[in-house]
Amino acid sequence: MNKLFFKFLVLLMSLSLIGIILVQVYWFNTSFKNNDEQFKYHVTQVIDNVADKLEKQEEYTFYEKINRIKDSTGKIPEKNDLFEILFVQRNTKTNKTIIYKNSISSEKYDFNGSLFNKKNDGFKSFSSKRLTEVYNNNNNVDNSGLNKSVMPDSRDYKDGTLDVLNKVQLQISYKDYASTLSIEERISREKLRELLKKELVDHGVNTKFEFAIFSKGSPTKIKSEGFHFDEDATYSIPILADNEGNERYQLSVAFPNKKKFLLSELVSITILSIVFTLIILVAYSSALNQLIRQRQISEIKTDFINNMTHEFKTPIATINLALDAIKNPKIIEDKEKVFRYLQMIRDENKRMHAQVENVLRISKLEKKELDIEKGSSNVEEVIYDAIEHVNLILQDRQGEINNHFEAARTTVLINEVHFTNVIVNILENAIKYSPEMPKIDIYTENIKDMILIKIKDQGLGMSKTAQKRVFEKFYREHTGDLHNVKGHGLGLAYVKRIVEDHNGQVYVESEKGKGSTFIIKLPLIN
Incomplete structure (x- = not known):
């Protein structure tokens, strides 16, 4: 194999392996960031839901107290008409006239109790009477006279409580009342813990959490014992705004094991990725080692062949020279020289035989055939x-x-x-x-x-x-x-x-x- 090509191949394989490792690292970082974003999204939803439920529970408790007090007073409420709406619309092309009347009245309940302060000393319930009349092709109906002798073509009458106004008044009253209470009177620490735990489990966030409610930047008594503010692992939201929209309190939830939780979601696929990367790394190292070793063996074997050739070349040349000398008529008659040349041939033959034996012994050892x-x-x-x-x-x-x-x-x-x-x-x-x-x-x-x-x-x-x-x-x-x-x-x-x-x-x-x-x-x- 050409040395330049071999180096290029090793470089290419090394760059490919480094590229695979970098891609794995990039994938891990991207997945971790995505999990962090999903975690933030779920936690934000959780504390939004908890804040909403806290308000609804407080409002529901207020309504329950109102209804109990209303039912227990036994007083006849005072009725007052607030205002009346009259609306007339006529289409000149079709002579169609629509008359709408709406009369709103209130029933005031006067009662005292620990629930209200001086500002809110009673409760009003609202009701309305609504009438809609339609006159087709009748010019006798106008905005001033409203001829009563004319019968409408259709008539729709509605009567009942006006829940919208009742609800608005209750919400205003409840928020005014609640703003006079301390946070400890409004929220239970254990109730808040239960709400957070349930919402987090429902959203798949099964990790340790700590919480605290802050009032104008200072922590209140409504907090868990292990709460510690960490900018990267703490999420906050304003809660319990008053009627003017002032956000006096802030709910903060911290996750001390956030990184561990995010990593745990990646642990299985990360372990597989590391295992496969290590397998590739081991396989690459082994392949590279084998390539280098084979190259070295190839060079060593070439040297071995050259050495063996040299080892055999000298004895063969000596044997040939000795044989040529023996063939000489002058030498063949000299027994002493003949014996000397024959001894040279024997010695060189032994030398070659010893070399062959060494090779055969090693071969037999590798095949476990040597006895x-x-x-x-x-x-x-x-x-x-x-x-x-x-x-x-x-x-x-x-x-x-x-x-x-x-x-x-x-x-x-x-x-x-x-x-x-x-x-x-x-x-x-x-x-x-x-x-x-x-x-x-x-x-x-x-x-x-x-x-x-x-x-x-x-x-x-x-x-x-x-x-x-x-x-x-x-x-x-x-x-x-x-x-x-x-x-x-x-x-x-x-x-x-x-x-x-x-x-x-x-x-x-x-x-x-x-x-x-x-x-x-x-x-x-x-």
Whole structure:
């Protein structure tokens, strides 16, 4: 994959993910604001309804007292005519005349009681008599004479109490009377709480509330104990206006858990949104990690193929040269040279065979096809055996291995062949990555029921990044100017798999330019 295209793809995917998250945040904020507006609308309706019901209940109580007093007086009311309305209308084209008469009278009840003050010392009930007459095609009816001998074509007579005037007078009287009372006499705190609770539940606002009635900006005794004014969570409305429209009192309702309530309405869909966003985020991270890893593996495999090609190219070239030399008539007669060339061919063949075996071992380990039979062994003897395997290479580099065996208990359950290969691989790396004469120290010690094997060299060392990845398959750190270091990054991957199959652990401690220490921890046999 082209590097530029890969970077563009990663950037596009990242921007898309950020866009999804920003859209989710925007949706949440918008939904929260919409819920806040709906909450405000419902609460405003609630306190409007409560204010209206308070007035109606107070008015109804007043009417009930009036009716009880009227019924209990037993007095005959005085009747007075207030005024009479006379209306005449004539259509000159059709000669149709309409005459309307309305006579309004009042009945005054005079009574005293605690309900009224000096300003309101009685009550009037109003009644009316209404007559409508229609004259068709009759010119004898006029506005002045109203000829009584002429019979109307239609006549409509109505008589009864005038409820509108009664109601207006009662409302005026009740408001004048109520304005003389204190707010504590007019409204009960418990009644107000019940009204608010019922209205809030009916409008779906199921959250804690506090209330208070203010008089000209000062709180009255009609308030809940936990009321605290919060501009964002308190809603107010004027109540109990008098006849002149003066609004002396104000009802305020506060919601201390408003934000929590609004969030609770979004919690289910928000959780789903967060879960799906996290799934997308995890999937994206995983996909991106796989892309990067596959790219790295592709590069590592390319290096591996190049290394393997180089590893095979040299032995093959040596074998071909040896065969060509043997074919030479002068050489073929010299048995000593023939044997020497044959030994070269055998050595190079072993070298290629060892490379193939390493690859096959790793492949079998990954497929769990490698047969690892374990037995009780002395781990220090296995280490001695491994040292013998690398002795020739070590002598060629004029190096040395020093043993510091301090473990009192050394019996472990291992496969001797594979564990010997583990130690050999680590020792070969120590020799290979030592630019000067290799100097290697091997330590053993007991920690509880474990044995620790430390293999320390004084070679190139490795970076922190390399320490984290050194046991990965195909991984090889760049060796800078040290071009004679060859390999294919399979040795330490094999080491890790074998040690883990023995229920052990392997890790490395290293510092660039100061060598490395490979530590193997294995369980002892009790």
